[in-house]
Amino acid sequence: MRLLIVEDEKRLALSLAGGLTAEGYAVDVVHDGREGLYQASEGTYDLVILDIMLPGLNGYRVCAALRAAGHDVPILMLTAKDGEYDEAEGLDTGADDYLTKPFSYVVLVARVKALLRRRGQGAGVSPVHVHGDLKVDTAARRVCLGEDEITLTAKEFSVLEQLVLRAGEVVSKSEILEHVWDFAYEGDPNIVEVYVSTLRRKLRAGLIRTVRGAGYRLETSP
DSSP states (O other): OEEEEEOSOHHHHHHHHHHHHHTTOEEEEEOSHHHHHHHHHHSOOSEEEEESSOSSSOHHHHHHHHHHTTOOOOEEEEESOOSHHHHHHHHHTTOSEEEESSOOHHHHHHHHHHHHHHHHHHTTOOSEEEETTEEEETTTTEEEETTEEEOOOHHHHHHHHHHHHTTTSEEOHHHHHHHHSOTTOOSOTTHHHHHHHHHHHHSOGGGEEEETTTEEEEOOOO
């Protein structure tokens, strides 16, 4: 597996490269947004770790340019910023995941492995999932219910995506926390219930079922 790190903090970039090389990955490092865009466009990478605050071209623009050119390489964005708006902006430009500095190296490796695993599982599979009158496009991050397009926040979409990818199965609260937030999340785990409640209001009450003591299930019948 070949990884590209685009990070202008040279000490951090080299530290990550050393650790990921020890994990068995082939790693290239660049410190400039324009060079990162060139490398990601020309090279054959399985994943790009992309900082947002870069000289030359920021990470948002690098990500958007790659997606506009048709490159579907998984992108994990890194930033010193925090907040829903920044995360939404990063995901709206086509990033697959988002990690806020400072972060645990263990968490970063877990995110990298999850993205690579998801890419392997999704090879050749359509990003559009249809369940009755619900249609979810995980590539364009669009949700339609019947003829209506439903506007979701980045977190709402990510929660729905976990249920859609395992439609008909029970997805536990801890699994949703692990994939949508991160392994180091120390807030109230009931945050998942808040987002599920919001999804029910925006979509349809009976679409997401609560399986008592187990988790949530997206109903597959119309």
